[in-house]
Amino acid sequence: MTMLKTLVRAAAAAPLAALAFFAVPPASAQDWPTKPVHLIVPFSPGGVTDIAARVVGQKLSEMWGQQVVVENRPGAGGTIGVDAAVRSAPDGTTLLMATNGEITINPALYKNLTHDPQKDLVPIAMVTNTPLLWAANANAPYGSLVEFIAAAKAKPGDIAYSSPGAGTMNHLTAEWFAMITGTKLLHVPYKGGAPAAAAIAGGEVPVSVLAVSSALPHVKSGKVKVLGMTTQERTKLAPDWPSAREAGIADFDASIWVGLFAPKGTPAGIVAKVAKDLKAAIADPAVVARLNTAGAEAAGLDGEAFVARIRADTARYAQIIKAAGIEIN
Incomplete structure (x- = not known):
């Protein structure tokens, strides 16, 4: 780091x-x-x-x-x-x-x-x-960034995440997150933000880095939960979602x-x-x-x-x- x-x-x-x-x-x-x-x-x-x-x-x-x-x-x-x-x-x-x-x-x-x-x-x-955020399938065994990081450290490379595609901002954000938290995740690229969001809603992968607009419909449906933002501050668009800083993650704002x-x-x-x-x-x-x-x-x-x-x-x-x-x- x-x-x-x-x-x-x-x-x-x-x-x-x-x-x-x-x-x-x-x-x-x-x-x-x-x-x-x-x-x-x-x-x-x-x-x-x-x-x-x-x-x-x-x-x-x-x-x-x-x-x-x-x-x-x-x-x-x-x-x-x-x-x-x-x-x-x-x-x-x-x-x-x-x-x-x-x-x-x-x-x-x-x-x-x-x-x-x-x-x-x-x-x-x-x-x-x-703003971007970490989202998870509603049945995932972690409900916060802290719990997600602990799970990822317990099983390096075992937790898969979806992204809109290789080299996208979402992909780089996840890799940056892994670097600063000392975790290793498995990247599964999809063709766009909507398919990446649908993948966690349907249980194909447990987590994803999503834009607020991609996550909201699935959060409202109850199929997806928000673990936390990838920004140091909460977003005005959904002020109840915790920031990365609140999870103890500094020097990370994507x-x-x-x-x-x-x-x-x-x-x-x-x-x-x-x-x-x-x-x-x-x-x-x-x-x-x-x-x-x-x-x-x-x-x-x-x-x-x-x-x-x-x-x-x-x-x-x-x-x-x-x-x-x-x-x-």
Whole structure:
């Protein structure tokens, strides 16, 4: 554990000149936008990224007097959509809504990317944050994170957990959890969050790392119980669920965030205007309510703070991928 923390800190401290946020020339955005803005989502409709794009995009359309057109470009773990955004003209007419997976995980996971998301994109702001949690089948013999950890230590490698797929944020969160708790778990990848949740509801596997939105229907049905959050704080979406910190797990805070990005070279004036208007949009109570219904919390982290979060996440997940030997063929 000490070695992992040292590696992460060392990597996080390295210069990240790649983040183009600091290299964009100033420009006036007084008349922008003068035509529709295309918002690329690197996943199919219906997921947390798509919902964030449509909810926020609708509000920005009202504010700008121009249509925000959501374009779904799914495939290859989000790399196809990111590639399309990177290759777009840097004039503010194309933006990207992406998760920490595409921005901070994929560079360490995929060896043949045709782009570098941290060199080729300008980070504007974090839009939403979706908490993750450990959930278990209702008949599992443990009812809390403390009991789950004890069971996993008693039988190393015996307890299986489902995830939406290899290399996903849920997968890396489980591996990170295993590293810091000194446990060994068996990974069983599924094709998406819904099948992974259905697997524990049906008893195919005893536990899983799930997003709140994936867990809720099964919790309400009584087939799944929540062991605890993977975050240091309880979530406002379900305040009765205990945090990782309450289970005595420090230095562990994992969630799926969705951020807004622009192609490298987009004028700083436009980036600043989008950031300002986005902050106003996600402060709107109606927008917040719609995001909460989808299992996401409005974020609003921007500027240096967002860049710092990207830097820290990139270092952390690169080391987890290496330490866990995760590979995508």
